[in-house]
Amino acid sequence: MTQEPVTEEHRTVNADPTPSATDAAADKLRDVVADRETEGPTGNSTIFGLRGLTVYYADFRAVKEVTADIRENEITALIGPSGCGKSTVLRCFNRMNDLIETARVDGSLTYHGVDLYGKNVDPVEVRRRIGMVFQKPNPFPKSIYENVVYGPKIGGMKGNLDDIVEESLRKAVLWDEVKDKLDESGLALSGGQQQRLCIARAIATSPDVLLMDEPCSSLDPIATLRIEELMLELKQDYTIVIVTHNMQQAARVSDRTAFFTVDVSDDGQRTGKLVEFDVTNRLFTSPSKTETEDYITGRFG
Numbered sequence: 001m002t003q004e005p006v007t008e009e010h011r012t013v014n015a016d017p018t019p020s021a022t023d024a025a026a027d028k029l030r031d032v033v034a035d036r037e038t039e040g041p042t043g044n045s046t047i048f049g050l051r052g053l054t055v056y057y058a059d060f061r062a063v064k065e066v067t068a069d070i071r072e073n074e075i076t077a078l079i080g081p082s083g084c085g086k087s088t089v090l091r092c093f094n095r096m097n098d099l100i101e102t103a104r105v106d107g108s109l110t111y112h113g114v115d116l117y118g119k120n121v122d123p124v125e126v127r128r129r130i131g132m133v134f135q136k137p138n139p140f141p142k143s144i145y146e147n148v149v150y151g152p153k154i155g156g157m158k159g160n161l162d163d164i165v166e167e168s169l170r171k172a173v174l175w176d177e178v179k180d181k182l183d184e185s186g187l188a189l190s191g192g193q194q195q196r197l198c199i200a201r202a203i204a205t206s207p208d209v210l211l212m213d214e215p216c217s218s219l220d221p222i223a224t225l226r227i228e229e230l231m232l233e234l235k236q237d238y239t240i241v242i243v244t245h246n247m248q249q250a251a252r253v254s255d256r257t258a259f260f261t262v263d264v265s266d267d268g269q270r271t272g273k274l275v276e277f278d279v280t281n282r283l284f285t286s287p288s289k290t291e292t293e294d295y296i297t298g299r300f301g
């Protein structure tokens, strides 16, 4: 359960592994997914529909032609080697790429059937409904209370702010640890608590989706486990899309997993692409693509 994220070092080591090392990697993943469902929760409707989604940074095509359906109240994990476009795709879901001047999105991305990049869609409203949690916990240099009410205040949300604070912190399983020190700085908390505060801050605006970009990569194994448990609770109320470097984490928490990799063309152009998207158990135990098999067994990555 304390498997470290796959690092560049691991990848180099795994570049030419012995058969026993690769078998061990695959066995470990199989153990982790053994008790996961082989079918995703049925009947969950599509919340995001991606059709030929392609993202450019100026002339550089970072990721091409992603087609997938993300379902409500599921945890979807995006995995794959560094630079394959996981964060780029994640940022499309709440139009965070709009904030990058050179970024351009092609193809279509619908949210509840509505074109997310349509003319009448307000990106600010999109980001209220689709919250984001980043790799490094980033509380504002303000009190715990002010961190949580920040979004509701600027959004002019109705309702008692004290109630919003308590409810959000309870949902983030942080309330009991901080209820007597709401006036203290968010920055005085531990890393794991700061990340849960960021989750509470995202929850406070009543979103229906939480995007998480490697939310545990700066946390110790115990704090990581608490965030994973929290995610499993939160999916009752929210749809979660998580980017993770850690395959064990994807295997532990996600309902479905999308595996991305980088295509290198003859002229050396590197473009991210979605290789395989399936129910997590199946992707880790009987992937249909060799590229997926090679990645999860550590032969490539």
Ligand SMILES: Nc1ncnc2c1ncn2[C@@H]1O[C@H](COP(=O)(O)OP(=O)(O)O)[C@@H](O)[C@H]1O
Binding pocket: 057, 060, 062, 080, 081, 082, 083, 084, 085, 086, 087, 088, 089, 100, 102, 272
């Ligand atoms: N703001 C940006 N400007 C230009 N290129 C970028 C920017 N962000 C990411 N890229 C490039 O896009 C590709 C995909 O990056 P990213 O989505 O961050 O991959 P991942 O999250 O899978 O590591 C990489 O080649 C990266 O260098």
Ligand SMILES: [Mg+2]
Binding pocket: 086, 087, 088, 243
């Ligand atoms: Mg990334």
